[in-house]
Amino acid sequence: METQRLWQAVQLKRDAYVWMQFNQAANGDAVLIVAAVYALWYLVAAAGDLSGLPFVDAGRFAVTGVLSLFISGGFAWLLGSGAVYAISTFIFERRINFAAIVPITGYAHAPLALVPIVGLLRLPVGAAIIFLGIWSAAMMVTGFQSNLEMTQERAIGSALTAMFVWLLLVASPGSG
Numbered sequence: 001m002e003t004q005r006l007w008q009a010v011q012l013k014r015d016a017y018v019w020m021q022f023n024q025a026a027n028g029d030a031v032l033i034v035a036a037v038y039a040l041w042y043l044v045a046a047a048g049d050l051s052g053l054p055f056v057d058a059g060r061f062a063v064t065g066v067l068s069l070f071i072s073g074g075f076a077w078l079l080g081s082g083a084v085y086a087i088s089t090f091i092f093e094r095r096i097n098f099a100a101i102v103p104i105t106g107y108a109h110a111p112l113a114l115v116p117i118v119g120l121l122r123l124p125v126g127a128a129i130i131f132l133g134i135w136s137a138a139m140m141v142t143g144f145q146s147n148l149e150m151t152q153e154r155a156i157g158s159a160l161t162a163m164f165v166w167l168l169l170v171a172s173p174g175s176g
Helices: 003-010 014-022 025-047 063-091 098-107 110-120 125-147 152-171
Strands: none
Touching (some): 063 098, 098 125, 110 125
């Protein structure tokens, strides 16, 4: 995995997104990033009592919740990417390659790895999801603008749509 590219993407550097556009390894890296985020959520919750994470029910860790989280997380990632594709194709009337969206939205999961750490520190998880969600959305906006040649307004709308899908499937109360 290209950790240098991940670090550049987290810093909102355009070079990382240009690399994604021309390197097929970016899709595999995106899968690893998404899986690692949810694996970290699982490991931190298994190590301690974390209330506030989607798969911790009344202070008790639930294995079925973890499975649900992995499934809903992966599904939310792909469905969010599909929503961006649909918006671009049917609303903006500009056909783009779905495979160009997938790594951008996958890499944008990276800040969400900090959510369980916030829970360990006993800070408000909901506020962390909002702050880190904004960071993730900023990563998507940067990627959409550089790789999909979207205007800033369209990139923001597309990123917010992808985040909304993620919130519905992963971070909403009772989702895990």
